[in-house]
Amino acid sequence: MIITMAHGSGGAFTSELIDEIFVKEFDNETVKELEDCAVIQGSTRIAMTTDSFVVKPIEYPGGDIGRLCICGTVNDLLMRGAKPKYITCGFIIEEGADSETLKKIVHSMAETAKEAGVIIVAGDTKVIDGNGGIMINTAGVGFVKEGLDIKSTNLQVGDQVLLSGNLGDHHATILASRMNITNSIKSDNAPLNDLVSNLLKENVTIHTMRDVTRGGLATVLTEISRSSNLDIKLEENKIPVSSAVHDFCGLLGLDPLYMGNEGKCIVVLPKEETEKALEIIRKSNYGENAVVIGEVKEKAEDKACVYIETEIGGKRILDVLQGEGLPRIC
Amino acid sequence: MIITMAHGSGGAFTSELIDEIFVKEFDNETVKELEDCAVIQGSTRIAMTTDSFVVKPIEYPGGDIGRLCICGTVNDLLMRGAKPKYITCGFIIEEGADSETLKKIVHSMAETAKEAGVIIVAGDTKVIDGNGGIMINTAGVGFVKEGLDIKSTNLQVGDQVLLSGNLGDHHATILASRMNITNSIKSDNAPLNDLVSNLLKENVTIHTMRDVTRGGLATVLTEISRSSNLDIKLEENKIPVSSAVHDFCGLLGLDPLYMGNEGKCIVVLPKEETEKALEIIRKSNYGENAVVIGEVKEKAEDKACVYIETEIGGKRILDVLQGEGLPRIC
Numbered sequence: 001m002i003i004t005m006a007h008g009s010g011g012a013f014t015s016e017l018i019d020e021i022f023v024k025e026f027d028n029e030t031v032k033e034l035e036d037c038a039v040i041q042g043s044t045r046i047a048m049t050t051d052s053f054v055v056k057p058i059e060y061p062g063g064d065i066g067r068l069c070i071c072g073t074v075n076d077l078l079m080r081g082a083k084p085k086y087i088t089c090g091f092i093i094e095e096g097a098d099s100e101t102l103k104k105i106v107h108s109m110a111e112t113a114k115e116a117g118v119i120i121v122a123g124d125t126k127v128i129d130g131n132g133g134i135m136i137n138t139a140g141v142g143f144v145k146e147g148l149d150i151k152s153t154n155l156q157v158g159d160q161v162l163l164s165g166n167l168g169d170h171h172a173t174i175l176a177s178r179m180n181i182t183n184s185i186k187s188d189n190a191p192l193n194d195l196v197s198n199l200l201k202e203n204v205t206i207h208t209m210r211d212v213t214r215g216g217l218a219t220v221l222t223e224i225s226r227s228s229n230l231d232i233k234l235e236e237n238k239i240p241v242s243s244a245v246h247d248f249c250g251l252l253g254l255d256p257l258y259m260g261n262e263g264k265c266i267v268v269l270p271k272e273e274t275e276k277a278l279e280i281i282r283k284s285n286y287g288e289n290a291v292v293i294g295e296v297k298e299k300a301e302d303k304a305c306v307y308i309e310t311e312i313g314g315k316r317i318l319d320v321l322q323g324e325g326l327p328r329i330c
Numbered sequence: 331m332i333i334t335m336a337h338g339s340g341g342a343f344t345s346e347l348i349d350e351i352f353v354k355e356f357d358n359e360t361v362k363e364l365e366d367c368a369v370i371q372g373s374t375r376i377a378m379t380t381d382s383f384v385v386k387p388i389e390y391p392g393g394d395i396g397r398l399c400i401c402g403t404v405n406d407l408l409m410r411g412a413k414p415k416y417i418t419c420g421f422i423i424e425e426g427a428d429s430e431t432l433k434k435i436v437h438s439m440a441e442t443a444k445e446a447g448v449i450i451v452a453g454d455t456k457v458i459d460g461n462g463g464i465m466i467n468t469a470g471v472g473f474v475k476e477g478l479d480i481k482s483t484n485l486q487v488g489d490q491v492l493l494s495g496n497l498g499d500h501h502a503t504i505l506a507s508r509m510n511i512t513n514s515i516k517s518d519n520a521p522l523n524d525l526v527s528n529l530l531k532e533n534v535t536i537h538t539m540r541d542v543t544r545g546g547l548a549t550v551l552t553e554i555s556r557s558s559n560l561d562i563k564l565e566e567n568k569i570p571v572s573s574a575v576h577d578f579c580g581l582l583g584l585d586p587l588y589m590g591n592e593g594k595c596i597v598v599l600p601k602e603e604t605e606k607a608l609e610i611i612r613k614s615n616y617g618e619n620a621v622v623i624g625e626v627k628e629k630a631e632d633k634a635c636v637y638i639e640t641e642i643g644g645k646r647i648l649d650v651l652q653g654e655g656l657p658r659i660c
Contacts, residue, residue, distance in 0.1 A: 004654065010544025010590070011651025034557065035481060036540070037406040039474050042376035049367035050418035050469055051454045076367040088380035090467040092422070124381045128465075128658060135458075137420040139380055139469030144369050151365060210366070214340025227364065260340070321341025324334065328458060 001099040008093070008127030017125060021103055025110040026120040038121035040086060043143035047082035049073055050139040056328040058105065058134050060177045062169075062186030063262075065136055066108030068330060071191045071262055073140040074116040075211040078196040079265065081150040082142030087113060088122040090137040094130025105134060116191035148200075154207035155228035160274045161294040162267040164195060164287045167217060168245040171259035174329050176248065185244050188286070190263030195284040199267070204277050208268040214330060216258040218318040220266065221294075221306045232306045234294040234318070258321050260329045268296065331429040338423070338457030347455060351433055355440040356450040368451035370416060373473035377412035379403060380469040386658040388435065388464050390507045392499075392516030393592075395466055396438030398660060401521045401592055403470040404446040405541040408526040409595065411480040412472030417443060418452040420467040424460025435464060446521035478530075484537035485558035490604045491624035492597040494525060494617045497547060498575040501589035504659050506578065515574050518616070520593030525614040529597070534607050538598040544660060546588040548648040550596065551624075551636045562636045564624040564648070588651050590659045598626065 006013040023031055030038045051072045058065040070087065077084040089109065093102065113120055118140065169188040176183055192211070199206060208228075210220050217239070225232045241249070241256045249256055263286050269277055274292060281287035294306075306318045336343040353361055360368045381402045388395040400417065407414040419439065423432065443450055448470065499518040506513055522541070529536060538558075540550050547569070555562045571579070571586045579586055593616050599607055604622060611617035624636075636648045 005657040006654040008657060009651055009653065009655040011549050011653070011655060012649075013654075014545075015650065033481070033483075034553070035410065037377050037379035037410045037412070039375065039377050039410050039412070039479075039481075042373045042473070044372050044374070045369065046372035046376070046471070047367050047369050048416055048418060048471060049452045050420045050467070052420035052422050052456045052467060054422060054456045054458050080365065080367045080369050082367070082369070086378055088378060088469045090380045090382035090420075090469075092382050092384060092465060092467075122379045124467075126382045126384045126658075128384050135422060137380070137382060137422075137454075137467035137469075139378075139418045139420075139467075141376070141378060141471060143372070149369075151363070151369075153363075215344075219341050223364070258341075319342075320345065321339055323339065323341070324336040324343075325339040325341060327335040327338060328456075 003093055003097045003099055003127060005095055005127050008125060014125060021106050022123055025106045028119050030121045040121055045144045045146060047077050047080045047142040047144050049076040050137065052135065052137040053330055054135045054328050055330050057177050060173050060187055062173060063189040064105055064108050065134060066105035067112045068189045068262060069136040069138045070109055070112040070116055071189045072330060073138040074118060074191045077140050077142035078192050079209040079211055080144065081148040081200060082144045084116060084118045084140055084142040086121045086141045087118045088139045089120060090124045092126050092128060092135040094133040095127055096132035097134055102134065116193055150206050150209055152208050152224045152227035155230050155268055155296045156207065157230060157296055157298055158271050159207055159268050159296040160271050160292050161232060162277060162290055163293045164265050164281055165289040166240045166242045167261060168241055168249065168256040168259040170262040171326055171329060172245045172248045175326055183244060185248060188261055188263035190286045192265055192286060195281055195287045198280045198284045199277060202280055204273050206267060206269050210266055212261045212264045212266060214260045215321040216260060218257040218306060219320040222318060222320045225304045225306050229299060229304045231297040231299050231304055232294050233297050234306060234308050236308045238291055238293045240289050240291055262330060333423055333427045333429055333457060335425055335457050338455060344455060351436050352453055355436045358449050360451045370451055375474045375476060377407050377410045377472040377474050379406040380467065382465065382467040383660055384465045384658050385660050387507050390503050390517055392503060393519040394435055394438050395464060396435035397442045398519045398592060399466040399468045400439055400442040400446055401519045402660060403468040404448060404521045407470050407472035408522050409539040409541055411478040411530060412474045414446060414448045414470055414472040416451045416471045417448045418469045419450060420454045422456050422458060422465040424463040425457055426462035427464055432464065442521065446523055480536050480539055482538050482554045482557040485560050485598055485626045486537060487560060487626055487628055488601050489537055489598050489626040490601050490622050491562060492607060492620055493623045494595050494611055495619040496570045496572045497591060498571055498579065498586040498589040500592040501656055501659060502575045502578045505656055513574060515578060518591055518593035520616045522595055522616060525611055525617045528610045528614045529607060532610055534603050536597060536599050540596055542591045542594045542596060544590045545651040546590060548587040548636060549650040552648060552650045555634045555636050559629060559634045561627040561629050561634055562624050563627050564636060564638050566638045568621055568623045570619050570621055587648065592660060
C-alpha cells in the first residue's frame with residue numbers, strides 16, 4: 001500500500017495505519033488504549049530527552065532508522081545514569097512511502113525497544129509531500145536514582161577517559177551506502193543498557209558519560225572539556241578503529257575523530273576505578289573493544305581544550321566539528 | 331542568516347544555533363546545562379504524549395507553528411487530567427530557512443510555554459534538504475494525581491457533552507492563508523490549562539476530555555463513542571460556529587464538524603455536573619462560548635455511533651473523517 005495524504009488526516013486512514021502497523025508491533029496495554037496521551041507510572045526523579053532521525057538511506061547495513069531512533073534516545077537517557085522506561089514516537093512520512101517499508105521499520109523499532117527494555121507509550125503520524133521518505137522523532141523518559149549525578153561539569157584532574165569501542169562504523173556505513181560501495185562495514189547502532197547498568201550495579205563512580213554521535217569523539221570531548229573547564233589529553237594511538245574503517249577513511253580522507261557513531265560512549269571516571277570499569281564494560285554487550293584513550297588535565301591555556309601530543313612533542317589541539325560533516329547521518 | 335546543512339552537523343554551527351536562539355529564548359536552568367538529556371523532578375504518576383507539527387504556512391493569522399506545537403502537546407496532557415510540566419522539542423529544518431524566522435518561531439514557543447506553565451527541558455536540531463520549511467516535534471510530560479482517571483472508555487448513559495467554543499477557526503485560517511484569502515478569521519490555537527485546572531480545582535467529575543483537532547468534532551466523538559461502546563446524540567443547532575467561519579464554510583462547501591481546531595475541547599460528564607462545569611468553563615480563558623452539544627445514549631445499533639436527529643425525525647449518522655481532510659493543518 002502506498003501512503004497518501006489521507007493517512008495523515010487524523011481520520012479513517014490514519015486509524016488504519018495505527019491499527020494495522022503501530023498497535024500490532026508496539027503490542028502493549030498503553031498503546032492499545034488508543035488515547036492521545038499515556039498515563040503511566042512515574043518516579044520522583046526522571047530524565048527526559050528527544051532526538052529526530054532523518055538518516056538517509058533509512059535502511060543500511062547493520063540497521064535502519066527504526067533501530068536507530070530507539071538506540072539514540074535510549075542512549076541519551078543512559079548517559080545521565082537513568083534507567084530508560086518510556087518512548088514516544090512521532091512519524092513524519094513523505095507521501096508515496098510504501099507501507100511495507102514502514103512495517104519493517106516499525107518492527108525494527110519494536111525489536112530494539114524490547115532489547116533496550118523500553119515501552120513505546122504514545123505516537124503521532126503526519127504525512128507531508130515528498131518522495132516516500134520516513135523521518136521519526138523519539139522522546140524518552142527514564143528514572144534516575146536519588147544521589148546519582150552524572151554530568152559534563154564533573155570532570156576532575158586525573159580522571160581517565162574510556163571509550164567503549166571502535167570509532168567510525170556508523171558514519172562509514174551511511175557514506176558507503178550513499179556511494180553504492182559494498183564492503184564489510186556495518187553500523188554500530190546499539191542500545192548501551194547492559195554496559196551502563198553493569199557499571200551502576202557494581203557501584204563504579206562515574207563522573208561523566210556521553211554517547212559519541214554526530215560530530216564525533218573530538219566534538220563530544222571538546223564540549224565536555226569546556227563544560228568542566230579542564231583539558232583532556234588523548235592518546236591517538238590508543239583510539240580503536242577497525243581495519244575496514246581505517247582503510248575506508250584512508251581512501252576518502254576522513255578522520256575517525258570526527259565521524260559519528262551510534263553505539264559508542266565515553267565514560268570518564270577516577271583513575272582508581274579504571275581497571276574495574278574496563279573489565280565490566282568489556283564483558284558487557286557492545287563493549288568488548290573498550291580502552292582507555294585519555295586523561296583529564298589541568299587547563300594549560302586560556303580556553304579548555306582536547307589535545308593530542310604529537311610524536312615530536314608538539315600539541316595538536318582538537319576542536320568541535322567545523323562545517324557540515326555528513327548530512328542526514330542520523 | 332540562512333540555515334545550512336552545517337547547522338545540523340552537531341558541530342560548531344549547531345552550537346551557534348543552540349546558543350544564539352534556543353538557550354536565549356528557552357531561558358531556564360535545565361536548558362543552560364547543555365546536556366543531551368535533562369534530569370528533572372518527577373512524580374509517581376505521569377502522563378506522556380507527543381505530536382509532530384508540519385503546518386503550512388508556518389505563520390498564520392492568530393499564531394504560528396511555535397505557538398501550535400506547545401498548545402498541541404500541552405492540551406493532550408491536560409485532556410488526561412495531567413498538570414503539564416516538561417516539553418522537549420525536535421526541530422527538523424529545511425536547508426535555506428531564515429534564522430530570523432526561526433527566532434520568531436522559537437520566541438513564540440517560549441511565550442506559549444510561559445502561558446501554559448511548562449518548561450522546555452531538552453531539544454534537538456536536524457537540517458534536511460528542502461525549501462526553507464520548519465517542522466517541530468514536541469513531546470510532553472505532566473503529573474497526574476492519584477485516583478484521577480479521565481479516559482475515553484468512561485462514558486455513561488446520560489452524560490452530557492460540552493464543547494468549549496466555536497468550531498472551525500484553525501482549519502479555516504490555514505485554508506484561507508493558502509488561498510491568499512484575507513478575512514477576519516484567526517486560528518484558535520491556545521493552551522487549555524486554565525479551563526481544565528479550574529474544573530479539577532472545583533472537583534467537577536469528568537468522565538472524558540478530548541481536544542478537537544485533526545479530523546474535527548465528528549471524528550473525535552466517534553472515536554470516544556466506539557471506545558465506550560455507547561451512542562452520542564448531538565444537537566446540531568447547538569454547535570457553535572462563528573458567523574465568519576459559517577460564511578467561509580458555505581462558500582467552500584466545508585463541514586465544521588470535520589474541521590480541525592487547536593484550542594477547543596469536549597468535556598463529557600454526569601448530567602448533574604453540567605451547570606457547574608459550564609459556568610466554570612465560561613469564566614476560564616478560551617472557554618467563553620462553551621455549550622452543551624449532546625448526550626450519551628444507549629447503543630441503538632450493532633456499532634456505537636454519533637448521530638444527529640434531523641428535523642423530520644430521521645437520524646444522520648456521523649463517521650470519522652474519510653479521505654485526506656486538509657493536509658498539513660497542524
